[in-house]
Amino acid sequence: MTTQHTNRRLLSRLWAVPGFRAMSSYRREWLVKDLVAGVVLTTLLVPQGMAYAELAGLPPITGLYTTILCLLGYAVCGPSRILVLGPDSSLGPMIAATVLPLVAAGGDPDRAVALASMLALMVAAVMILASVAKLGFIADLISQPTMIGYMNGLALTILIGQLPKLLGFKVEADNLTGECVGFVQKLADGAAVPAAAAVGGGGIVLILVLQRLLPKVPAVLVMVVLAIAAAAAFDLGKHGVGLVGELPEGFPPFTIPDVRLADLPLLVAGALGIALVSLADTISNASAFAARTGQEVRGNQEMAGVGVANLAAGLFQGFPVSASGSRTAVAERAGARSQLTGVVGAALIVLMLVLAPGLFRNLPEPALAAVVITASLSLADIPGAVRLWRQRRAEFLLCLAAFAGVALLGVLEGIAIAVALSVLNVFRRAWWPYNTVLGRVPGLEGYHDVRSYPHAGQLPGLVIYRFDAPLFFANAKAFRDEIRRLADADPRPGWIVIAAEPMTDVDTTAADVLEELDEHLNAQDVHLVFAELKDPVRRKIERYGLTRTIDPRHFFPTVEAAVAAFRLRTGAEWTPLTTTGQPAEPRPDAAAPPPADEQ
Missing domain, CATH: 3.30.750.24 (STAS domain)
Known part of the structure; x- marks a missing residue:
């Protein structure tokens, strides 16, 4: 075999990798826009990565590790030109619901990180195998009404779960009802820390106001900077406000997660649910942004890209990731033209960890709770539920059942209920068709x-x-x-x-x-x-x-x-015939069809 033939084969294989194909068609005029968009995107990646790590029950640093590796992995293997992946508010509770029951009673953070990393590797395996088998249609297993109910239940679960942290105390509970009862009891006992409540409540108000009045301003970054300044100026740590503390210095080490054989069944169940939600998120976001950029959505390649992103995160102490509509929108508004934007964001986070690991040591934890709560509000779709009530009561009941499943039984159980209800609804329509x-x-x-x-x-x-x-x-x-x-x-x-x-x-x-x-x-x-x-x-x-x-x-x-x-x-x-079956004169102006059936 000649050297020339070998080189052609190598080039054809590299061309099959989306990242190398994108490099070959990269335009010089995009460079400045991608660099600027990467800087702007980083201002959102850092606080959200840390906040969503805590939402998943993990140390904040793992959110930064995860962000770095998933951005690099997707830049190489992801087909979308500007889609941004990372820790996600919709996956955080699912990760916590899978990992925390397996962690020892003392809450060993190293074991939690190992379990979350193994979960990311399992999600990667599911995604890559599904891509090879061309199973992108699996994302359609969750119907829109059940997805609305699931997301509304998830938003409520996140909101209630973050309220204690927002007010400076903790609640130990296994379900939403227990969290509500524990929160009210602690509040009645005077456990709330006024300084924490001021930081958290003020953070929520500031983010919502800036997002409404000045949408181009990075509201999360502004809030985080002001919170850090307030913590330093008023010494909030001595007033009972929890602080993030010093982050570990340097790049995350390559690590093969060490988990017990007995942990695998729950991890597999969690990985399947996370993969399904991540796939649905990725396909929907990719479709929305592809329509704006003139790209075609390639579902199976998207699964492979997300799979590689999870693989990279799982091997460097990260946790499962998904596409982020909010971060992709920020990148797009900042002028992103390619995945170089994400690579720039990852590089800046690495520089921060190497050169300035203490940058966020005075970041109040209530400020991270404020980031998560405002993100949860964007998950909720109350108008969508109201629309279902007005348009089709049967689908509203599906939405309500999915909501109740998440709120009363748990996040993993809720996604299982959402999928089951969607499938049963399809079966019901075929069983009792019009x-x-x-x-x-x-x-x-x-x-x-x-x-x-x-x-x-x-x-x-x-x-x-x-x-x-x-x-x-x-x-x-x-x-x-x-x-x-x-x-x-x-x-x-x-x-x-x-x-x-x-x-x-x-x-x-x-x-x-x-x-x-x-x-x-x-x-x-x-x-x-x-x-x-x-x-x-x-x-x-x-x-x-x-x-x-x-x-x-x-x-x-x-x-x-x-x-x-x-x-x-x-x-x-x-x-x-008339409505009674008796002969009548023909009526050319026949009645209009009735509204959609309420089956």
Whole structure:
């Protein structure tokens, strides 16, 4: 093999890595914008990284380690031009719910870091394997209503969990109810530290006001700087306010997490939940920002990029990460053009740890609680829940159930409930699909729902029936019962035409039900007729042997063809009906369709 051929192969492999491909197309005019955006982004990365580490029950320094490594990992393997990854407020409670029950009663921070790092490696493995298997569609397992409920429950959980830290005390509890009770009891006992409450409350107000009135100003950084200045000026540490203290100096060491075999089951469960939420966050954020930059979203590559970011974080004492909409928006507003922005941010954090590790030693912990609480407020979507209540009560109930699952059972249990509810809702719609009789409406082509157009015309002896779902084991009997009800009408119809265009599948259980149904109808001189049945479904029916009972001549390409055949056979003429089923004058101005069903 020639050297030239070897070089070509090497170049083709490097070209497959998004980071190297981006370098080859990098434009010189982007450099200054990326450098400036990296500096601006760092002002948000540092305080949020530390705050979200504490939210996950870990030392603040691990948030900086995680930020550095995930930015570098995604810059090499992530396909999005400006997406920013890092510690996330939606993952923090899930990490804590997985790690803290495994930590010894004394709360050993080294063991917590090892468990969180192993969790990041597991999330990386899940993401990379899912990318190889092209399972990006898994992000769709959580429907929007259940995601709204989950995020609202998560926001409430974060808010209640951070209130004690905001006021300068701690509450030991295993669930939201216990935290609420403990918070009220401690508050009644006078455990709140006035100085801590002033720093925390003032921090929340300052961030919210600046974000509202001066959105281009880095509100979090301004608050953090003022909090550090206040801690130094008023010696807040001596007034009962907890401070972050001196951070370890230098770059994080390469570390293989050491965990016990007994810890793995809970870590695996947590990793699956975190991977699902991280994937959903990443795909949604990537889609939103790709639309602005003219890029295409490559879901499987995004999974690989997030997987590598988690891998890098897990090997250097970090914890699981996800895409961040807020940090990506900051980078975009600052002029970011490529992943060099994230690399600059990572480099600046490394310089800070090497040259100025004491920069944040006077940062009050209530200020970090304020950062987390304001982030939790952005997770909540109360208007979305209200919209569901107004538009579709069934989906509002799904939202409420997901919210209750997070709030009452826990974060990991809540994500499991959200996924289960989403899947069950899909199954419910297929189990009890919308079905109706169709008729002809003067002035409108085709055949239409008699519930929307009660004066639609009918052919005596013919019923056109539409069943809006695949026919499978769970709904086959409901289909059978409805057809029998139509066949038992007085007068009895001669043909029941199934408008089968929505019927995308027929499984073996449904085939057996159809065979029994057709035999039952034939005994009553009623014929089951199919129109617009898709070719793959027709072939399945033939393979099942149903044409032994269902006359092959009773399959028509369109409803119009089936109706024409019936009219040719019987000479029937159209008869308009009223809502009571009696003849009436045709009404071209048919009623408008009703609102979406409340199923």
